[in-house]
Amino acid sequence: MPRNVNALVLLSNDHRAVEELFGRLRNPKHVNRGVNRGATIDRLIQELSVHAEIEEEILYPAVRRNVDGGRRLANHAEEEHQQVKAMLDELAQMDPDSREAEELIEELHQSVSSHVAEQEGPDGLFEQLRASMDEESLQELGPQITEAKVARTVKTPVPEDDEGVKPRPIDVGGRMFGGRR
Numbered sequence: 001m002p003r004n005v006n007a008l009v010l011l012s013n014d015h016r017a018v019e020e021l022f023g024r025l026r027n028p029k030h031v032n033r034g035v036n037r038g039a040t041i042d043r044l045i046q047e048l049s050v051h052a053e054i055e056e057e058i059l060y061p062a063v064r065r066n067v068d069g070g071r072r073l074a075n076h077a078e079e080e081h082q083q084v085k086a087m088l089d090e091l092a093q094m095d096p097d098s099r100e101a102e103e104l105i106e107e108l109h110q111s112v113s114s115h116v117a118e119q120e121g122p123d124g125l126f127e128q129l130r131a132s133m134d135e136e137s138l139q140e141l142g143p144q145i146t147e148a149k150v151a152r153t154v155k156t157p158v159p160e161d162d163e164g165v166k167p168r169p170i171d172v173g174g175r176m177f178g179g180r181r
């Protein structure tokens, strides 16, 4: 029987996917190129919303159960999620090519970068989970994450990059996300 993918690997894959979308949106060559920008922003909103919900449903309960001081850490992380969600709601209402959308994307990028550092960085949440849970338990959470993600992922077309580079598909527990036309 194939082994499940460790939950932390799946969540790190999400982070890479989001970073790639920020990379496209922040690339000065691509900033004002219309159609694809709106679709890329929609994709970013979807990826971040689904990621936040999955962490709240699956990751943070595991943090509360297993990590020393986990309750406090999870509460803090959930507060930050609320701020990110408010920014996503705001961004969804904006003209994708507007200056205000550009500024909000910068603000969002900073928040998400600090979220990623808090989780993946040295002494971060993922390291603390690896220290307090065994590999098997982390692997057991993998399928829960994959299922929650599949259930929430609306099939929206993924835009081509402005230079015609297709987005890389992301392997999430054997199911491919992204890379669709």
Ligand SMILES: [Fe+2]
Residues within 6 Å of the ligand: 011, 015, 051, 055, 115, 116, 119
């Ligand atoms: Fe995360």
